[in-house]
Amino acid sequence: AEYDWSVSCDQEDEDGDSVFCFTSQVRGGSASFSSSVFNLMNAIMGSGILGLAYAMANTGIIGFTLLLILVSSLAVYSIHLLLTLCDQTGISAYETLGDRAFGRPGRILVACTILVQNIGAMSSYMFILKSELPAVISSFLSPVHDGGVWYENGVLLLILVTVCVVLPLALLPKIGKFWKSCRTCYPFHVKCFLLCIAFCFVCVCFSQSVYAVPTMAFSFLCHTAILPIYCELQRSVSTKQRMQQVTNVSISLSFILYFISALFGYLTFYNSVESELLLSYDVYRPRDVLVVIVRLAVLLAVLLTVPLIHFPARKAVLMLVKGEESISFLSHCLATFLLITTVVLLAVYVPDIRNIFGVVGSTTSTCLLFVYPGLFFLRVSTHTLPSPAAVGALCLVLFGVCVGFLSLVTITVSLVQS
Template sequence: MQMYTTRATPGTPTENETTPLLTNGSVPSRAKGASFASCVFNLMNAIMGSGILGLAYAMANTGIVGFCILLIIVSSLAAYSIHLLLKLCDQTGINSYEDLGGKALQKPGKVLVGITIIIQNIGAMSSYLFILKSELPAAISSFLSPDSTGNAWYEDGRLLLILVTLCIVLPLSMLPKIGFLGYTSSVAFFFMLYFAVVIVVKKWSIPCPLPHNVTTFSGAFQISNSSDSECTPKLFVISSKSAYAIPTMAFSFLCHTAILPIYCELDRPTKTRMQNVTNVSIGLSFLVYLISAVFGYLTFYSHVDSELLLGYGTYLPRDIMVMTVRLAIMLSVLLTVPLINFPARKAAILLLCGGRPFSWLIHIISTLTILGVVLLLAIFVPDISNVFGIVGSTTSSCLLFVFPGIFYLKISNQPLRSFDSIGAGFLVVFGLCVGLVSFVVIILTWVQGS
């Protein structure tokens, strides 16, 4: 598929944001691309994943006001960094993140960006499948009779993971265009929306102070030591755990590897149209994130779990809405994996095969290889949270903040005192600080825990 692009010429304004992008100065014939709504759903699916389960925990460690301020900052910077990427795409005619790295930093930049995308996306896909391996057997068991015991096949998380990967993830990952995933992305979004609705409704089903003695559906007996003083929401909280808040939010809004592939397949692609797709997607994701975090925090307060649904499984073990939303979140995560696989495969093919024409053989081999690595990591690594926490804190910050800022400063012909150049410099500094701090905190926590 050819992309429409506008190339900036000396003595003319940067780009016309309301006209289709041209290739070689003329408008070629182009098949109808993905609709605006389909691109919005795809981008929202790339944004929203398992990160939604950890935002209430982030709010508990930053306070309601502190969390809202940080969420606004991170979401705004995410939208702004996408704005810089789209400007560069229009100015240069380049339609891939990796090639922008090559334009800015020559071949080492292209390789660095490609490797970063592959590591980030493999880490994200592995963490998603790891969640499925851990939670899917329990979710299935919750729908069955509590008297049913034994080693049934559906209680083996590894077997279930292999089955869903072969039956659902692999066929969707084989699709050649990211626009085809618009339908599954819309389903995944409504699952996330249902999650937010259930969190709001169940706010009034769990009393505060929390019950002292509770029994989970698995028979585990737990004790909670809540007191009336803990039922008061805190506006600001500063602790060592607060350092996890921004990396969690950065991970929750990271969609930059999918931006340009979605832009390439957008019907009537212009920078303004794609920026509108971005703004709508980030805006809706922001609302769902905020609602889920606020009501999740106001349900458990300081006792909110790092994975929000675990608390509901403890205090409402047989609640039908909790059981269905647990299954819905896992299906949403499952449908996100093929979307994350697309840019990872694209980066791998670009690094290994260059600009060769599309080949089904290369497409199939690369898809099977990436999913094989992801599946092996999810099955055999006993605890990947720390490993991918370190990888995510570095690669997420680079892809979200550092790379867009550096690329704009290196490629754009705007003066250094222009608004976008100053903003790009701020992104680089902010991203480096966030990445360094989160990396150090995770390492220290890891060492202390050991």
């Protein structure tokens, strides 16, 4: 990040001499308001949109709406705390805030949390590939064809796509090379992703209401991208009001899209909604053109998103293992193979995508969304208890800890019983 340094002499010491005070502010970038909103919505919208219809089926429309309002409002407030810290410290990275608040242990803790969060996100995308690829291929085959062939085996198709597409893109050393390699298909990828959002019946979700809040936390998590987007935002003065407006618009639009997708997914099948909604259409309209288009859009989106999410995950692994040392090509390859192998194994052996959303959402998502922003604010900010800002940060921490702990315990018990 770059900083603008200013000096003032509006203070005096005990002898009456002027005291010069140096302050720093993050310098504005070249990104416009609309492009910042788009970038932040890209960070928010992901596989979480596929995880809300079944939650509505189990919490009811009114209960779901109230929970969605609560989580989105707390997300806005936690981002407000991060922006306040950014203005006070000039820090533009989540891990650096952890280092500022708790030293190297804080930096390692944040890096580990981001790593687990990204592994969970990649696993959810891989799970979608495993479940949707066979259905898409079957829709192009004759209705009377014999089943049981290899190209209708989700696990084999997942391994094949991983080796041929995901792994080569993930092995690239820099994210810029990834975009250069995908420059011919990325515009189509963006259009397909927006198309996927527009078709609001594309939803995958959970079988118990206990998964609702973790899923929403997973869906609204964008905090690791907030500070970099803030530093790139074009502004005449270095204040957080403009970025807060970007946040309010982005989360409001995401709220609308999430609510519409959950509502129409629920109204399609009511209490019979499956945890993988698109597979439910095989019973009623297995070869519908619109359903096939949506499936292809989802597959293309997740296929190109997995290696993209892999870059910060690999960076976290190398930072934890190597620290600030130079990274060799061998270490780069080993970290890539380790991460991709872990993600594929999770996608293969986890029986339901709701388990990924539930466990990751109740642990790392609640930490990054609620707990860490409040803790960092209490530790770094000049506001101390019992000031209103500090009390709000403390309440945010307590909410995140309680919700995360209770959700994780309940989910663990249900998994053990099943």
